[in-house]
Amino acid sequence: MCGSFLRGREHQLETFQQHTCYMPYGTSLRMSDLGYHNDAQAGLKVSYNSLDEYVSSLQHAIRTPYPPYEKLGVKSHGQYQQLNTNILQIENEFYSSIRPKRVTQSGERPTCALADRGGEYIELRCVDLDPFSPLGITDSQIRFLDVFALYCLLEDSPALTEQEQQCNIENLQSIVTQGRDPQLRLTSKCTQAPFRQWAQEHLQKMLQVAQLFDQAHGHSAHSGVVKAQMQKLAQPELTPSAQVMTTLFEQQQPFFEFAMNRAQDTANYFKNQPLSSAEAAAFTKEARRSIEAQRRIEAEDDITFEQYLDNFFAQDACN
Known part of the structure; x- marks a missing residue:
């Protein structure tokens, strides 16, 4: 490195x-303590013995406060420094060599998606380019x-x-x-x-x-x-x-x-391998569709970021 x-x-x-x-x-070395490493996660015990245990382990981590994060605080001068003060602020912060995943719906927590509909694919995170x-x-x-x-x-x-x-x-x-x-x-x-x-x-x-x-x-x-x-x-x-x-x-x-x-x-x-005209047209069309979808989502947005976070974190129990 x-x-x-x-x-x-x-x-x-x-x-x-x-x-x-x-x-x-x-x-x-990126997978060693020199790369993906977080002191807050050092004591995490996430179980892979079953999907239920995996979800339960992560949910415990996203509900458990971490003193150094609490000391830092969520906001400073009205600006967010972090999303919350828990060991894992969101599930995707969990550093692991492999994770079960499922595509989430808009605003849905990953653990809730797994608990509700099961695993959809496996993410192998230790594969280097x-x-x-x-x-x-x-x-x-x-x-x-x-x-x-x-x-x-x-x-x-x-x-x-x-x-x-x-x-x-x-x-x-x-x-x-x-x-x-x-x-x-x-x-x-x-x-x-x-x-x-x-x-x-x-x-x-x-x-x-x-x-x-x-x-x-x-x-x-x-x-x-x-x-x-x-x-x-x-x-x-x-x-x-x-x-x-x-x-x-x-x-x-x-x-x-x-x-x-x-x-x-x-x-x-x-x-030296340019896209064909058909491929370029397809990507251009997809880019326009994506930009339009973004505009539509933003236009329909009727809650503040704070409200969005409250709604998002309220899913902890995955009812």
């Missing part, structure tokens, strides 16, 4: 090219995520104790900061196990799921992407994070310059 992000903060990262900071075996792909993700990566998601659905998933859930949180931190370390050990049911061994076991099971995809689509692409992940276990230098570091070292390039170059390459890629 760019060193400017850490200016004035204590850290244990190594430095390269003066302004680039990294961990030798790191995989996704691929800096080497103009789209940020490749066909192979999408196929692997399909296999992974279906495997998670089919695999037996017994309820977790609070201790086991804490072990999972610690495992995630170990992976994002040390995931390429050949000696890394994780905690399975709160018992230490070599990461490579554990990952290989899961990938072997995922290969069976991939074969179902292949049979349905008449190809071997899904099996191929799972095998590619197996290869990364044996050769961590093939992982995306290792490829980024290799590029930086080989080109003696700071991270900021690397990121800017990738952004420019992506911009050039799309500039």
Whole structure:
């Protein structure tokens, strides 16, 4: 990461090219305490054992005051500093690697939507953009995520104790900061196990799921992407994070310059592939429709922002 992000903060990262900071075996530092981190959420115990428990956990957090936020206050000189003084001011503030979601109706709380109509999709929040792909993700990566998601659905998933859930949180931190370390050990049911061994076991099971995809689509692409992940276990230098570091070292390039170059390459890629007239017309039509919808909503708005917040937060009980 760019060193400017850490200016004035204590850290244990190594430095390269003066302004680039990294961990030798790191995989996704944005998912570590250096990225998505909030002291207020450190003590949250959100359960994934059932949808009811998940909703109940979040609703507890959005109703529980957090003293530092209370000290700050909601308004200062008549201007909002925050929406309220609770641990979670809204559900979407919850930092997690995965979340069940449902499209909400206008003014509806996400937890109420889940409680009322159930989960509609799963949000995988720990998936990084691929800096080497103009789209940020490749066909192979999408196929692997399909296999992974279906495997998670089919695999037996017994309820977790609070201790086991804490072990999972610690495992995630170990992976994002040390995931390429050949000696890394994780905690399975709160018992230490070599990461490579554990990952290989899961990938072997995922290969069976991939074969179902292949049979349905008449190809071997899904099996191929799972095998590619197996290869990364044996050769961590093939992982995306290792490829980024290799590029930086080989080109003696700071991270900021690397990121800017990738952004420019992506911009050039799309500039060289202009939209067809039909596509451009469709986007123009959609933009006009969206602007008109915004005008209509604003014209029909007949309550103050304070009243809107009162109505929104009154849904805590999800009646």
